Amino acid sequence: MNISSDPWVWVSALFTIAIFSFLWRDNPFYKIAEHIFVGVANGWAVTFYWHNVLVPTLFDPLFRQGQLLFTIPFVIGMLYLTRFMPRVSWLVRIPIGISMGYYVGASIPAVSQALIIKQIQGTLLSPHNFQAWHAGSMGIVWSIILLIGVLCTLSYFYFSKEHKGILGTTSRIGIVFVMIGFGAAFGYTVMARISLLIGRIQYLLGPWLGIVD
Amino acid sequence: MTMIDVLTKIDRRIIYLILFSVVTLPIIFPSARSVRVMPPVEKLYRAIDEIPEEKALIIDFDYDPQTLPEIEPMAFAILRHAFTKRIKVLAISLYVQPLGLAQNALVNVAEEFNTRASTQEDSIIYGRDYVFLGWQPPPLIPILGMGESITNVYKTDYHGNRTDTLPLMKEIKNYGDVGLLVSLSSGDPPKWWVEYAQNRFGLKVGAGITAVSASEFYPYLQTGQFSGLMVGMKGAAEYEEQVETELGIKVRRKASESLPSLTYAHVVIIIFIVIGNTGYFISRSKQRRSQ
Numbered sequence: 001m002n003i004s005s006d007p008w009v010w011v012s013a014l015f016t017i018a019i020f021s022f023l024w025r026d027n028p029f030y031k032i033a034e035h036i037f038v039g040v041a042n043g044w045a046v047t048f049y050w051h052n053v054l055v056p057t058l059f060d061p062l063f064r065q066g067q068l069l070f071t072i073p074f075v076i077g078m079l080y081l082t083r084f085m086p087r088v089s090w091l092v093r094i095p096i097g098i099s100m101g102y103y104v105g106a107s108i109p110a111v112s113q114a115l116i117i118k119q120i121q122g123t124l125l126s127p128h129n130f131q132a133w134h135a136g137s138m139g140i141v142w143s144i145i146l147l148i149g150v151l152c153t154l155s156y157f158y159f160s161k162e163h164k165g166i167l168g169t170t171s172r173i174g175i176v177f178v179m180i181g182f183g184a185a186f187g188y189t190v191m192a193r194i195s196l197l198i199g200r201i202q203y204l205l206g207p208w209l210g211i212v213d
Numbered sequence: 214m215t216m217i218d219v220l221t222k223i224d225r226r227i228i229y230l231i232l233f234s235v236v237t238l239p240i241i242f243p244s245a246r247s248v249r250v251m252p253p254v255e256k257l258y259r260a261i262d263e264i265p266e267e268k269a270l271i272i273d274f275d276y277d278p279q280t281l282p283e284i285e286p287m288a289f290a291i292l293r294h295a296f297t298k299r300i301k302v303l304a305i306s307l308y309v310q311p312l313g314l315a316q317n318a319l320v321n322v323a324e325e326f327n328t329r330a331s332t333q334e335d336s337i338i339y340g341r342d343y344v345f346l347g348w349q350p351p352p353l354i355p356i357l358g359m360g361e362s363i364t365n366v367y368k369t370d371y372h373g374n375r376t377d378t379l380p381l382m383k384e385i386k387n388y389g390d391v392g393l394l395v396s397l398s399s400g401d402p403p404k405w406w407v408e409y410a411q412n413r414f415g416l417k418v419g420a421g422i423t424a425v426s427a428s429e430f431y432p433y434l435q436t437g438q439f440s441g442l443m444v445g446m447k448g449a450a451e452y453e454e455q456v457e458t459e460l461g462i463k464v465r466r467k468a469s470e471s472l473p474s475l476t477y478a479h480v481v482i483i484i485f486i487v488i489g490n491t492g493y494f495i496s497r498s499k500q501r502r503s504q
Contacts, residue, residue, distance in 0.1 A: 048309055113412045114412055115408070191475065201474075
């Protein structure tokens with residue numbers, strides 16, 4: 001056992017234990033750690049964005065180098081602050097509108113192509129998709145299961161007609177696929193959370209207590 | 214109180230204690246590990262391995278301290294692979310938080326190689342073999358801008374050097390000179406790379422993601438939009454295995470070391486789920502009979 005003499009390792013370890021103490025029950029140590037984390041994270045983010053975004057990309061070019069073209073983004077950005085002035089608060093719609101216009105314009109074609117067209121192509125029963133499973137002749141079976149799953153799940157979310165007859169059958173099959181999907185997602189979530197716990201315990205046993213390398 | 218009542222009303226703190234024990238003991242007393250490399254990781258390994266000599270690998274570091282145990286071993290394993298095969302590496306980050314973590318991974322792995330190197334040629338040299346371009350907000354700007362010119366988007370690197378003066382950046386101009394981009398992320402970035410960079414510029418994209426996001430990202434692998442995929446600590450361990458067996462690099466494998474803890478924790482959780490559900494069904498059938 002070789003306990004660390006680095007004060008920062010101690011700070012890190014004690015904060016970890018303070019946060020873990022919530023598993024027992026809510027307590028002042030947990031509250032202190034939580035509040036310090038929120039404060040530090042916000043303080044760090046504000047100063048980082050000030051020094052690395054606002055100053056080099058806006059204030060320096062505009063006020064030090066006199067590039068007057070930067071007045072346009074400066075004024076548009078400042079309009080966000082009109083939110084706090086009730087008489088002119090409607091002006092905030094201008095920067096919001098510009099941001100939304102840009103991002104929606106950029107994302108609609110990209111998302112349609114990547115998330116809709118490509119995914120539909122991946123569902124088709126084609127030799128290319130059979131091979132994509134890397135499962136030999138079983139690739140056909142997996143592709144058929146995938147196609148059935150997609151169609152039945154879509155039918156489950158079709159609410160314009162009562163789920164009876166064929167629609168009732170397909171939607172019941174669809175909900176089975178949805179539940180399997182939720183189960184897989186839950187399993188992966190457990191795996192992720194345990195991985196994070198392992199990381200912290202490795203830190204406590206390693207750099208802090210020196211029990212392991 | 215019957216046995217079933219006892220089992221279905223176990224105090225959550227006892228469950229935490231058992232979980233803590235099964236995670237901790239395998240770390241203190243490590244056991245033998247064997248990792249089977251699965252096709253998604255194998256595909257990613259091959260995609261990196263087959264990057265042509267004149268092209269570069271971009272690694273997008275988008276993980277933060279919260280997801281460090283899952284993703285950092287992936288970063289180390291990929292960097293070891295790339296540096297061994299002398300693949301040129303450009304490192305970037307779409308968020309602020311990962312900058313320090315990315316720098317740590319790059320410096321540590323470069324150092325591993327440089328301590329063994331005897332000549333300038335064997336060494337991993339900043340500016341010649343790899344460059345850390347840093348962070349440029351908002352994310353859409355570098356994703357789209359690098360398709361035209363990387364040095365226009367990142368005028369200076371993480372250390373403040375002008376990028377157009379770095380030898381590597383004279384060879385790598387835009388996505389045309391990039392063989393693959395691997396997004397190591399705990400969020401949406403792998404999707405953004407596919408949506409914007411792949412759609413528009415045909416960039417090949419691979420991903421290393423947290424286990425939480427796995428079910429969201431697997432469809433991209435099946436459609437071929439991802440050239441390979443690593444999921445969580447298990448995926449990282451598989452890549453470590455591949456690097457060790459194929460390249461003979463024997464170093465500490467942090468993800469592989471954690472697998473016994475991960476396995477035993479899963480077994481415990483499965484047992485508790487079975488106990489909980491068995492208790493629920495037995496007590497429900499008892500209630501029905503009594504009615």
